[in-house]
């Protein structure tokens with residue numbers, strides 16, 4: 001019998017989907033953060049339940065071959081990355097297994113192959129950063145990510161998973177904000193003005209947007225500062241002010257004001273030009289997203305006569321490259337600004353066989369009278385609404401492509417689509433959009449069992 005507070009020596013045998021090392025004492029499972037498969041460790045048991053226990057790493061007795069020295073100086077504090085101590089090859093192995101195990105455990109799939117995981121560089125991959133702002137004890141502005149499981153900001157002057165071109169801006173703009181003397185928003189008292197400092201970069205064009213999130217609709221000091229940033233940084237094409245008065249964890253509010261330059265940046269993606277804004281959704285790992293979307297398009301083997309529906313389409317990142325290969329595409333998205341950008345993106349790329357519809361997928365899709373050959377789903381982490389699954393089973397497109405950032409909801413939805421043998425799993429392709437973190441992206445192609 002193990003007891004809370006006890007020190008135990010264990011061998012880490014696996015890594016769980018939420019990123020913690022997993023060991024065992026008899027049949028009791030023990031989760032220990034900051035460990036990796038193959039570590040022999042001493043852990044202090046901080047919580048003991050009937051079926052599992054939570055341990056804290058006290059000492060590494062023998063490090064695993066999968067363990068590396070973190071490339072970030074605040075890796076042990078910052079909650080942004082959980083796997084800086086794990087060799088990249090092993091991170092990919094864990095993610096591959098996670099997709100396989102989840103499709104089996106939650107989806108009930110037994111005979112299927114998970115293909116090799118798509119990956120690129122393990123650092124400097126993010127094209128977007130949103131740093132909450134806070135005040136340190138010595139009165140200096142802090143910007144960084146939260147300590148894991150808290151809202152305590154770990155101050156950063158650079159971040160190794162961000163695009164390197166964004167790093168110089170972080171320290172300098174933080175200093176400028178310090179000098180402007182605008183009060184920092186305090187989450188506890190709900191007082192203050194400055195909330196977040198955000199950057200977005202076009203990986204392929206180098207264009208950068210700076211966005212400051214504040215609680216009030218406008219600010220004259222920032223309005224005066226913005227043109228100076230535009231002058232100082234050759235790659236900065238716009239400075240915007242987002243207004244978020246709500247006391248929630250959501251970063252952006254609904255209104256954005258242009259302070260200098262333009263509201264959007266241009267990016268080259270999948271052979272097309274896209275305009276995007278800091279607040280609209282765009283995959284954070286440009287290179288791997290491009291590889292995965294190219295894989296999807298290639299594997300669909302489109303012949304030119306097809307009709308495709310792209311649900312949760314964002315600014316058209318998949319819709320528009322597909323439109324080049326088929327007769328007609330409909331994209332559905334509930335974010336008004338994303339739809340405006342998607343329409344603009346169609347125009348600048350001379351694409352006229354696409355129609356973007358603004359609204360919820362679960363409302364618009366079941367009402368559509370168009371029959372599609374292929375339906376693409378790329379929902380947020382919570383997966384598809386039941387109305388979407390029901391409408392798919394009624395429409396019965398020849399193929400369904402499901403792009404997911406959360407294996408558990410992917411498995412749940414695929415189970416519903418396949419349980420009556422209407423569809424079968426044809427391809428499962430994981431992709432590492434988020435190196436150093438526990439997250440994994442997966443694209444799945446389902447084939448209808450009905451002959452069309």
Ligand SMILES: C[S@@+](CC[C@H](N)C(=O)[O-])C[C@H]1O[C@@H](n2cnc3c(N)ncnc32)[C@H](O)[C@@H]1O
Pocket residue numbers: 281282283311312313314315316317318332333334335338359360361362378379380
């Ligand atoms: C994971 S993103 C995918 C966007 C796009 N496919 C891409 O790769 O850039 C999910 C998108 O779904 C949108 N969204 C979330 N819930 C929605 C809903 N119920 N109906 C329509 N769109 C929704 C979000 O605004 C976001 O743009």
